[in-house]
Every structure is written in C-alpha cells, then in structure tokens.
Amino acid sequence: MTHYLHLADLRTRVGDEIGLSDWVTVDQARIDLFADATGDHHWIHTDPQRAAAGPFGTTVAHGFLTLSLIAELAATAFAVGDERIVVNYGLNRVRFPAPVPAGSRLRGRFRLLAFEPIDGGAQVTTEVTVERDGHDKPVCVAESVTRRYT
Structure with missing residues (x-):
C-alpha cells in the first residue's frame, strides 16, 4: 500500500501510478452472492456444469462484479492520511x-x-486497470471518479 500524508500530495502525481492493490480471489461463492444481490443468475455465472460447455469452459464473474471490486482494491492500493471521507462520484x-x-x-x-x-x-x-494473475490482458479498465474530503 502506498501512503500519502495529505490529499494535496496527489496534485503533483497526475499521470503517475499512485497505488497497486493486494490480490483478491473471485471464487464461485462470491459470484453466487453477487448473482443473488443483483438477480443476474445467467448460467454463464452460476451453473458450473452448463458453463463447462460454454465459451470459457467454466463460470465467469459478472462484469459488474469485477467493476464493483474497485472499492475493495482501492482500499489496499493507496491511502491518504488527512481524508475524512471518500465518495464515489461516478x-x-x-x-x-x-x-x-x-x-x-x-x-x-x-x-x-x-x-x-x-x-x-x-x-x-x-x-483503474484490473489485472488477472498470470495473464497479460486486463479484465477491466475504468476511469473512477471520487470526491475526497479532508
């Protein structure tokens, strides 16, 4: 985890990598919980037997599950000492x-x-570039906008 004392310290880091998260495992249990939370029970996500014959040979995480992990990944990537609150702006x-x-x-x-x-x-x-262990191609690339208050 990279630590910054003050939010203003980020001002000079535009264009730079400011953090790299810990690894997170996306197992079938997490995929199933996400399906329950969103109502998206498509077989490609939740039916291992049917998915085995599908295009990926196994179940795969929902794209929105991968996207939602940005908050968890950010929590281990970087921290700013004088922040009171961080709000997802979009x-x-x-x-x-x-x-x-x-x-x-x-x-x-x-x-x-x-x-x-x-x-x-x-x-x-x-x-945010979400990488899969052992693979060159990212699984998600997103521009995350947050409002950070001191």
Missing part, C-alpha cells in the same frame, strides 16, 4: 477486455488522471 469509461473465470486472482493498478480542487477537498479521477 465512472467515465469502462471496458471488460477479458473474462474473469471463477477462482481467478485479481489486483488493481491505479493511475492518477486528474486532480481538481473542490470545496473541502478534491475530485480525483483514476484509471
């Missing part, structure tokens, strides 16, 4: 270039794209 571009087979290990690389001062803090845009 997403710009989101792509899922490769699948996430059940049992995959993922981590996130965070590159600072923009730092914009706002009242009480800053709006921070990061490019």
Whole structure:
C-alpha cells in the first residue's frame, strides 16, 4: 500500500501510478452472492456444469462484479492520511477486455488522471486497470471518479 500524508500530495502525481492493490480471489461463492444481490443468475455465472460447455469452459464473474471490486482494491492500493471521507462520484469509461473465470486472482493498478480542487477537498479521477494473475490482458479498465474530503 502506498501512503500519502495529505490529499494535496496527489496534485503533483497526475499521470503517475499512485497505488497497486493486494490480490483478491473471485471464487464461485462470491459470484453466487453477487448473482443473488443483483438477480443476474445467467448460467454463464452460476451453473458450473452448463458453463463447462460454454465459451470459457467454466463460470465467469459478472462484469459488474469485477467493476464493483474497485472499492475493495482501492482500499489496499493507496491511502491518504488527512481524508475524512471518500465518495464515489461516478465512472467515465469502462471496458471488460477479458473474462474473469471463477477462482481467478485479481489486483488493481491505479493511475492518477486528474486532480481538481473542490470545496473541502478534491475530485480525483483514476484509471483503474484490473489485472488477472498470470495473464497479460486486463479484465477491466475504468476511469473512477471520487470526491475526497479532508
């Protein structure tokens, strides 16, 4: 985990990688819980026997599950000492270039794209590249916009 003492310290890091997360395992249990939470029980995610004959040879995580992991990945990638609260403000571009087979290990690389001062803090845009252990192609690339208050 990378630590920054002050939110303002990020201002000079635009264009730089500001953090690399720990690995997170996306197992079938997590995929099933996500399916229950969202109502998306498509067989490609939840039926290992049917998915074995499908295009990926196994079940795969929902794209939105992978996207939702950005919060967990960010929590182990970088921290800012004087932040009181971080609010998810939205997403710009989101792509899922490769699948996430059940049992995959993922981590996130965070590159600072923009730092914009706002009242009480800053709006921070990061490019998040979610990598799958042992594979070159990312499974998700997204621009995450957060509002960070000190």
